Amino acid sequence: MAKEFAVPFHWRRFKERYRLIGSRCDHCEKCFYPARVICPGCRRGGHMKEIKFSGKGKVHSYTIIRVPPEGFREYIPYIIVIVELEEGAKVLSQIVDCEPKDVKIGMRVTSCFRRIRTENETGLVLYGFKFRSV
Amino acid sequence: MNELKPKRGVAIIGIGITKFGEHWNLGLKELAVQAGTKAVEDAGISGEDIQLVVGGNMSSGLFTGQEHEAGLLADYLGLNPIPAIRTEGACSSGGLAMRVGCLAVASGMYNFVAVGGVEKMTDVYGPQATTALSGAMDYETEAYFGATFPGIYALIARRHMHEYGTTRKQLSLIAVKNHRNALHNPYAQYRKKITIGDVEKSMMVADPLRLLDCSPITDGAATVILAPADLARKYTDTPIYVRASAQASDTLSLFSRRSITTLDATVYAAKEAYRQARLSPKDIDFAEVHDCFTIAEICAYEDLGFTEKGKGGKLIEEGETEMGGKIPVNASGGLKAKGHPVGATGIAQIVEIVKQLKGEAEKRQVKNAELGLAHNVGGSGATATVHILSRDR
Ligand SMILES: [Zn+2]
Numbered sequence: 001m002a003k004e005f006a007v008p009f010h011w012r013r014f015k016e017r018y019r020l021i022g023s024r025c026d027h028c029e030k031c032f033y034p035a036r037v038i039c040p041g042c043r044r045g046g047h048m049k050e051i052k053f054s055g056k057g058k059v060h061s062y063t064i065i066r067v068p069p070e071g072f073r074e075y076i077p078y079i080i081v082i083v084e085l086e087e088g089a090k091v092l093s094q095i096v097d098c099e100p101k102d103v104k105i106g107m108r109v110t111s112c113f114r115r116i117r118t119e120n121e122t123g124l125v126l127y128g129f130k131f132r133s134v
Numbered sequence: 135m136n137e138l139k140p141k142r143g144v145a146i147i148g149i150g151i152t153k154f155g156e157h158w159n160l161g162l163k164e165l166a167v168q169a170g171t172k173a174v175e176d177a178g179i180s181g182e183d184i185q186l187v188v189g190g191n192m193s194s195g196l197f198t199g200q201e202h203e204a205g206l207l208a209d210y211l212g213l214n215p216i217p218a219i220r221t222e223g224a225c226s227s228g229g230l231a232m233r234v235g236c237l238a239v240a241s242g243m244y245n246f247v248a249v250g251g252v253e254k255m256t257d258v259y260g261p262q263a264t265t266a267l268s269g270a271m272d273y274e275t276e277a278y279f280g281a282t283f284p285g286i287y288a289l290i291a292r293r294h295m296h297e298y299g300t301t302r303k304q305l306s307l308i309a310v311k312n313h314r315n316a317l318h319n320p321y322a323q324y325r326k327k328i329t330i331g332d333v334e335k336s337m338m339v340a341d342p343l344r345l346l347d348c349s350p351i352t353d354g355a356a357t358v359i360l361a362p363a364d365l366a367r368k369y370t371d372t373p374i375y376v377r378a379s380a381q382a383s384d385t386l387s388l389f390s391r392r393s394i395t396t397l398d399a400t401v402y403a404a405k406e407a408y409r410q411a412r413l414s415p416k417d418i419d420f421a422e423v424h425d426c427f428t429i430a431e432i433c434a435y436e437d438l439g440f441t442e443k444g445k446g447g448k449l450i451e452e453g454e455t456e457m458g459g460k461i462p463v464n465a466s467g468g469l470k471a472k473g474h475p476v477g478a479t480g481i482a483q484i485v486e487i488v489k490q491l492k493g494e495a496e497k498r499q500v501k502n503a504e505l506g507l508a509h510n511v512g513g514s515g516a517t518a519t520v521h522i523l524s525r526d527r
Contacts, residue, residue, distance in 0.1 A: 003265070013274060033275075060293065060389075060394070061290075061394060062292060063288035063289050063340045063341050064338075065280060065285050065340050066338050066339060066340065066341075067282065067337075067339045067340070068261075068264075069264045069265050069277070069280070069282050070262065070265045073261075078280060080279070080280060080281050080285050080289070082289055082389045082394065090389040091389060092275060092279055092387065092389045094279060100341070116278065116280065117280070128279060130279075
């Protein structure tokens with residue numbers, strides 16, 4: 001993930017990454033992260049509306065990254081989790097303020113705003129949601 | 135799925151493969167040319183007979199700086215001006231090439247099609263290769279947050295263990311079996327026996343997956359020559375027939391799936407393949423499945439219908455997928471030990487199935503091999519292909 005892109009590449013994702021905004025189908029009532037224009041279940045039968053997720057959920061699965069991709073070396077070991085949000089959608093990010101040995105499936109978490117990494121060449125600091133235990 | 139019928143049957147009349155491993159002296163084009171030349175010679179045709187080239191390749195751009203892989207193949211295989219098409223579906227790029235080749239012959243548009251797969255992965259350093267492979271998952275919602283490709287399969291493994299009680303030992307047994315099988319495959323990257331202890335002492339990559347749970351970084355290429363089933367016997371006494379060629383898609387990101395322990399793309403592709411061939415999983419004699427990580431082979435057992443969901447770990451523990459078991463899996467050594475040059479893997483699996491069906495697999499020959507299945511996955515399961523091959527039409 002270390003290829004460095006122009007600013008709009010990140011800027012257009014601020015809503016989903018900074019405020020955890022996705023979409024909800026007004027027909028089947030399913031929630032999606034990231035936002036989709038088309039509901040995979042209802043296709044054009046449904047209309048998508050923006051939804052701001054509460055950020056509350058529980059750990060569905062986890063792993064501890066020990067061999068990092070480019071740009072993440074300084075952060076290892078870090079914990080990657082899939083979180084099932086209370087609205088039903090799942091998301092992937094890191095869990096913070098938690099020792100690798102303490103993370104468990106089913107653990108209750110809430111989202112927080114954190115730095116993801118800093119790009120080398122542009123110096124751009126990338127942010128996004130992560131999770132912490134409640 | 136659709137009920138469309140092919141206009142005519144498809145057969146494989148020639149195969150070629152390079153040794154898998156780290157080839158300091160061979161670049162992308164030399165690998166492809168080596169496998170291609172072998173396949174044309176094996177088919178007993180000449181270059182002029184070939185009417186279409188399909189080349190599976192995941193990321194020659196990130197691995198070697200060279201895009202436009204199909205153009206490169208036609209050029210250096212000396213096949214200009216016939217058309218050449220690149221197929222890309224991450225690690226299933228080879229499986230897609232096979233499907234496009236089958237569609238081209240089955241439609242009646244082309245008689246002789248060279249279907250290749252190639253990946254040159256060792257011209258970049260480890261972290262860059264990791265980055266290139268991370269493009270197989272959802273870049274903006276998985277890779278952005280620091281997930282790695284082994285990390286994504288580790289999430290599958292952790293949840294599979296949680297839901298079904300799959301054990302560390304069962305994962306290890308997959309690696310041990312595939313390494314043992316590769317001992318008898320002269321084209322394999324790693325011909326080295328390993329023990330459960332070796333797997334469990336190897337470096338942790340992404341808990342619970344260790345280094346020896348992961349397929350390696352590999353250079354390699356493979357090619358098959360396709361022809362209409364009706365013409366195949368003119369060129370070989372032992373044509374191998376394509377009984378099914380199926381493919382399905384799923385969400386790019388793992389977390390968006392119905393279940394993270396089932397690869398629905400595999401489930402649907404398999405269902406469609408069994409329908410095309412009018413067969414059930416019980417009829418399959420042996421298989422080459424996509425074991426990019428040990429957990430992936432366990433999921434494949436379940437999603438291909440070799441056992442019930444959740445019982446994949448038990449299947450390996452009971453020895454059913456070992457050589458001599460009920461359904462030997464990855465006699466070639468699989469991606470784990472034979473090596474995984476991502477774009478070539480799907481075709482290398484077809485090459486192995488053909489060798490087995492022709493009884494030419496030497497010391498790793500599966501007994502009574504009549505129906506073989508090849509299963510190729512892209513990313514964490516956004517794409518899957520299933521091919522069923524047989525000695526009979
Ligand atoms: Zn809907």
